Amino acid sequence: MIEKALKGSRNYWLWIGLLLLGIGAGSVAFSRQMWEGLTVTGMGRDVSWGLYIAQFTFLVGVAASAVMVVIPYYLHNRKEFAKTVIVGEFMAVAATLMCMLFILADMGRPDRVLNVLLYPSPHAMVFWDVMVLNGYLLINFVSAWTVLGAERKGVPTPKWVKPIIYLSIPWAFSIHTVTAFLYAGLPGRHLWLTAVLAPRFLASAFAAGTSLLILVTLVLKKTTGFDAGNEARRKLAVLATYAGIANFFMIGTEFFTAFYSNVPAHMHGLQYLFFGFEGKSNLVPWMWLSLLLGFGALAILLNPKLRQTSKWLVAACVGMVSSIWIDKGVGLVLGGFVPSPLEEITEYGVTLTELTVTLGIWAVGILVLTLLLKVAVTVKKEQEA
Amino acid sequence: MNEDRRSFIKKAGIGILAGIGSAAGLFPALSLEKTVFPAWDEKPEPGKHRWGMLIDTRKCSGNCKECVAACHFTHNVPDFGNRKDEVKWIWKSSYENVFPTASRQFQSSEVTERPYVALCNHCAEPPCTKACPTEATFRRWDGIVSMDYHRCIGCRFCMAACPYGSRSFNWRDPREGIKLASTEYPTRMQGVVEKCNFCSERLVKGLDPACVEACPEQALVFGDLNDPASEIRKLLESSETMQRKPELGTKPSVFYII
Numbered sequence: 001m002i003e004k005a006l007k008g009s010r011n012y013w014l015w016i017g018l019l020l021l022g023i024g025a026g027s028v029a030f031s032r033q034m035w036e037g038l039t040v041t042g043m044g045r046d047v048s049w050g051l052y053i054a055q056f057t058f059l060v061g062v063a064a065s066a067v068m069v070v071i072p073y074y075l076h077n078r079k080e081f082a083k084t085v086i087v088g089e090f091m092a093v094a095a096t097l098m099c100m101l102f103i104l105a106d107m108g109r110p111d112r113v114l115n116v117l118l119y120p121s122p123h124a125m126v127f128w129d130v131m132v133l134n135g136y137l138l139i140n141f142v143s144a145w146t147v148l149g150a151e152r153k154g155v156p157t158p159k160w161v162k163p164i165i166y167l168s169i170p171w172a173f174s175i176h177t178v179t180a181f182l183y184a185g186l187p188g189r190h191l192w193l194t195a196v197l198a199p200r201f202l203a204s205a206f207a208a209g210t211s212l213l214i215l216v217t218l219v220l221k222k223t224t225g226f227d228a229g230n231e232a233r234r235k236l237a238v239l240a241t242y243a244g245i246a247n248f249f250m251i252g253t254e255f256f257t258a259f260y261s262n263v264p265a266h267m268h269g270l271q272y273l274f275f276g277f278e279g280k281s282n283l284v285p286w287m288w289l290s291l292l293l294g295f296g297a298l299a300i301l302l303n304p305k306l307r308q309t310s311k312w313l314v315a316a317c318v319g320m321v322s323s324i325w326i327d328k329g330v331g332l333v334l335g336g337f338v339p340s341p342l343e344e345i346t347e348y349g350v351t352l353t354e355l356t357v358t359l360g361i362w363a364v365g366i367l368v369l370t371l372l373l374k375v376a377v378t379v380k381k382e383q384e385a
Numbered sequence: 386m387n388e389d390r391r392s393f394i395k396k397a398g399i400g401i402l403a404g405i406g407s408a409a410g411l412f413p414a415l416s417l418e419k420t421v422f423p424a425w426d427e428k429p430e431p432g433k434h435r436w437g438m439l440i441d442t443r444k445c446s447g448n449c450k451e452c453v454a455a456c457h458f459t460h461n462v463p464d465f466g467n468r469k470d471e472v473k474w475i476w477k478s479s480y481e482n483v484f485p486t487a488s489r490q491f492q493s494s495e496v497t498e499r500p501y502v503a504l505c506n507h508c509a510e511p512p513c514t515k516a517c518p519t520e521a522t523f524r525r526w527d528g529i530v531s532m533d534y535h536r537c538i539g540c541r542f543c544m545a546a547c548p549y550g551s552r553s554f555n556w557r558d559p560r561e562g563i564k565l566a567s568t569e570y571p572t573r574m575q576g577v578v579e580k581c582n583f584c585s586e587r588l589v590k591g592l593d594p595a596c597v598e599a600c601p602e603q604a605l606v607f608g609d610l611n612d613p614a615s616e617i618r619k620l621l622e623s624s625e626t627m628q629r630k631p632e633l634g635t636k637p638s639v640f641y642i643i
Contacts, residue, residue, distance in 0.1 A: 036557060037555070037556050037557035037558060037575040037576060038539075038554070038556050038557075038576070039469070039470050039556035039557040043556070044468065044469030044470065044471075044556065045468065045469065045470070045471045045472075045550075045553060045554070045556075046468070046550075048541045048544045048545065048554060049541065049545065103540075106540070106541075107538055107539050107540055107576075108537070108538070108539015108540075108541070108554060108555065108575070108576025108577055108578075109537065109538050109539040109574075109576040109577060110538075112519075112536070112537075112538045112539075113538060115518075115519040115521070115536055115538050116518050116519055116538065118519075119519045119520050119536070121517065121518050121519065121520055123515050124515065124516055124517055124518040124519075124542070125516070126516070126518035126540060126542055127518045130518070182542075183545075186512065186516070186545055186546045187512050187546075187548050187633040187634070187635065188512075188547070188548025188549075188630065188633060189545065189548075265485075265486070336545070337545075340550055341485070341547070341548045341549060341550050342478070342482040342483070342485060342503075342549070342550045343481065343482060343485040344482060344550075346468065346469075
């Protein structure tokens with residue numbers, strides 16, 4: 001089936017070429033990082049995780065959001081999601097792959113990554129995260145590829161794939177819960193030490209992931225003529241609205257607990273992120289931009305007239321994805337390190353090398369997604385013809 | 386293949402392996418690394434000993450950095466002269482940084498202006514070893530929280546988990562930051578985490594940790610917290626002491642007399 005990805009228009013190949021260029025640049029930057037060490041990034045003794053881990057966290061959410069199309073289509077038999085479900089599953093595959101690449105890029109000794117499997121440590125959340133992420137990648141790829149293959153041959157979907165699809169539903173929740181547990185169980189990091197982190201991760205994932213999915217279907221419609229349908233997009237927008245409201249509600253509860261209790265350690269992280277702490281305020285404009293974009297997106301989505309206009313829907317989706325990308329892909333990770341457990345304040349500034357590696361990994365993910373969707377769209381179009 | 390030949394080859398192979406093994410045991414002089422016989426000749430028994438340290442901050446004087454210098458020299462800790470790449474096993478800091486959750490209101494200025502020595506607490510309930518996905522950091526049978534630099538994958542989870550900032554990562558090749566190399570302890574490679582090891586390599590030779598030995602004021606006392614007759618236990622009995630962030634339940638093995 002993969003041969004379908006090898007035949008495309010001039011624009012298709014230009015796009016592939018552009019992505020390969022990005023991957024090339026990322027590889028050069030990564031080899032520099034391997035050679036000179038992680039000192040070439042903005043990370044340091046006090047802020048020991050940065051952009052890589054933050055991107056990883058955001059993308060786990062994107063991966064988990066595939067469940068928002070799998071549940072209505074496979075559990076509730078909602079036919080309007082028939083064309084979206086494959087897009088969601090392949091997006092999950094690409095996002096999970098990027099998650100793993102970001103983890104590798106962040107490691108001091110990626111050559112030793114197999115130690116995680118050689119010395120399995122059930123007490124470590126990383127061990128579980130590696131397990132569930134690899135499992136999720138496999139589950140989504142196998143189920144999407146098998147269903148698509150059966151469709152191409154015009155035969156019924158093999159029976160064994162159904163249980164795997166059902167398994168992907170709780171599994172999607174597990175990947176983001178375990179990812180939240182990476183943070184939520186660490187003493188002395190008060191921004192993360194909150195029981196609401198896992199539910200908040202799920203809510204923000206379902207808001208940003210479904211918004212991204214809407215955008216991807218619109219891009220597919222424009223570039224390939226393959227339309228997942230307005231009905232599916234309309235329903236996804238409703239899901240994104242609910243999830244977005246839940247996310248901002250939980251952010252609000254964090255503020256209440258921290259500031260009403262008046263416990264200094266609980267307030268510090270939020271103070272640094274949103275108001276600046278002891279004169280250090282690099283992230284303040286970003287965090288307010290995130291809130292602004294998020295609330296703006298919700299305002300559009302809550303207005304029935306606006307959300308049914310394609311342009312406004314795009315604006316809302318872009319706003320929601322950017323808002324949560326800033327909140328989860330920048331703020332959450334850095335806020336856990338500032339101030340440090342010894343109440344020292346060191347700010348983080350991203351470096352060009354780090355940024356190039358990050359772009360490279362995104363290019364890998366988008367390339368994989370492009371190839372998978374190319375196959376899917378070609379098969380679907382052949383069926384229709 | 387003939388059954389007899391097959392079993393002969395099997396047996397001969399096992400015999401050769403056994404021969405090599407016993408030869409290494411019979412001639413210890415032939416081994417690549419010399420074994421230092423431990424200061425205690427008993428079998429390690431988990432939980433029997435728990436090494437700990439007591440720091441009498443009243444004796445610690447402002448500008449003296451002998452403990453830091455001795456430790457960092459002994460263990461080949463690099464110095465790059467910048468905070469971002471900094472690696473440290475033991476350091477001096479202010480009251481509010483070492484005890485950020487302790488009371489500071491109306492505290493005597495003499496107490497808050499005194500320097501405080503900070504190092505790994507070798508917690509009895511270490512969050513770092515729990516977070517490590519490869520057991521590269523682990524709590525030993527004698528309570529020391531140790532590192533296996535050859536197993537560490539450099540994920541820095543232990544650094545996020547440690548509430549005391551006691552862990553450092555080798556952001557770059559540490560050998561470039563070592564001016565005077567010590568032969569007492571191996572250097573590390575780029576990309577792994579390191580920290581104070583309570584001088585486990587000196588303890589097996591019956592020596593005190595390097596910082597304890599170097600302190601001109603004898604402000605640092607090292608000993609077995611599980612031995613009621615040890616000097617450290619007697620001092621803990623007779624003085625008012627505190628631990629860093631006791632509210633986190635990590636049970637530090639490093640105590641302070643304020």
